[in-house]
Amino acid sequence: MANSNLTRREILEAAAASGGALVGGQLMPGTTSPAAAQGAAGIPSPLEVVLRVNGAEHRMTLDPRTTLLDALREHLHLTGSKKGCGLGQCGACTVLMDGKRVKSCLSLAALVDGREITTIEGLAQGEQLHPLQAAFIERDAFQCGYCTSGQIMAGVACIAEGHAGSAQEIRDWMSGNLCRCGAYDHIVGAIQDAAAATGSVRRG
Structure with missing residues (x-):
């Protein structure tokens, strides 16, 4: 990583410690708990992070607790990746990292420094x-379109991974991306069409 000598464990510990301090301060208004006192003095220092997004390199100074999703949306103004559940369950925030699909709400930006991100x-x-x-x-x-960017990014990965051989296979491998409008049949059909158009699979 180009930003510092901090390890993954140190980044996570800093984020957890400061987050806990903030929660402690909110639960006990008017008091100064040890956790709150520690948080006031020990908020983690910003990190220099290099994000490679859509072929361009971006040097950013971020709080170590910043998720990849927030870095994309709030700092790079790439708002196609949507905030949904924030728990990695809906898939609206799906992006590609080194060609593999990831839920960007679950990834810390500081831990993907230098990886190739595609939105x-x-x-x-x-x-x-x-x-x-x-x-x-x-x-x-x-x-409604809210899940569409995540569906498309997951679908691109599904095809690249060779999991678009049948409608059922697509459904299985796309199950991590939810559509509240229920457009699943059309999504599966679109992935089959794209797989056929790119020569990834044969349509039966």
């Missing part, structure tokens, strides 16, 4: 949509 904003090549983006439009695979 929904980085899929299209100029005016040319990614095949899965085009398939989502053709199939009407979204309604």
